[in-house]
Amino acid sequence: MARRCSFALSIACLLMTPGSLALAEGLLGAPPANAPGDAAPPATPPVGWSPPDSTPAAPIQPGSPTAVVRPFYDQVGVEIDPAQRGHFIDPAKTVLDKSDALRKSGQGECLDANMALDNADYDKAEIDKSLKTLEAVKGDEAKVIVAFVVSGNPHRLEWKLKKVDRDWKISDLLSVTGEWALSQYQCE
Numbered sequence: 103m104a105r106r107c108s109f110a111l112s113i114a115c116l117l118m119t120p121g122s123l124a125l126a127e128g129l130l131g132a133p134p135a136n137a138p139g140d141a142a143p144p145a146t147p148p149v150g151w152s153p154p155d156s157t158p159a160a161p162i163q164p165g166s167p168t169a170v171v172r173p174f175y176d177q178v179g180v181e182i183d184p185a186q187r188g189h190f191i192d193p194a195k196t197v198l199d200k201s202d203a204l205r206k207s208g209q210g211e212c213l214d215a216n217m218a219l220d221n222a223d224y225d226k227a228e229i230d231k232s233l234k235t236l237e238a239v240k241g242d243e244a245k246v247i248v249a250f251v252v253s254g255n256p257h258r259l260e261w262k263l264k265k266v267d268r269d270w271k272i273s274d275l276l277s278v279t280g281e282w283a284l285s286q287y288q289c290e
Contacts, residue, residue: 168235168246169270170189171235171272175219175230178215178216178226179215182198182202189271191264192273194284197289198213200289204289204290217284218248220257220258220279220280222252222257223252225253228251229250229252232251232252233250234248234249234250236249242265243263244262244264245260245263246260246261247261256279257280258277258279261275262276273285
């Protein structure tokens with residue numbers, strides 16, 4: 103019990119330092135303008151501090167899950183290109199292979215050419231301006247959340263990856279916005 107209290111106290115002390123107050127406000131949002139008991143004006147951020155939105159994104163690490171996903175936003179439709187199939191494993195690979203077979207048979211298309219864009223209209227400049235990624239790795243599994251805005255409409259997708267022989271491979275693509283998953287398509 104004493105150990106938990108000292109941990110909580112040390113966190114509270116860290117949050118009370120002058121620089122961390124401004125940082126916490128940037129991450130958690132500014133307090134309400136007229137919060138009860140606020141007699142003093144809001145703290146002035148330290149010199150050189152800028153809001154998180156203007157902070158440049160960290161560079162993408164080669165070989166990371168984000169590095170595997172990013173090319174699908176640099177060139178539209180590359181996710182259904184058979185030449186890119188090496189980036190996928192099941193269940194996504196099976197769906198993509200069945201889609202290829204359907205296309206080759208002349209019976210039509212199963213998948214949209216811009217699944218990575220949540221089937222939204224393609225405006226590269228608008229997507230590049232608003233594109234944000236968040237990566238989470240747990241052992242040999244990873245998720246990359248991709249968010250962007252097209253024509254004022256927000257889109258969010260989740261890429262699921264698994265590590266195979268030291269390389270990240272895409273196992274599924276889910277649209278949080280459109281409520282679909284690549285693995286659920288029946289391309290037959």
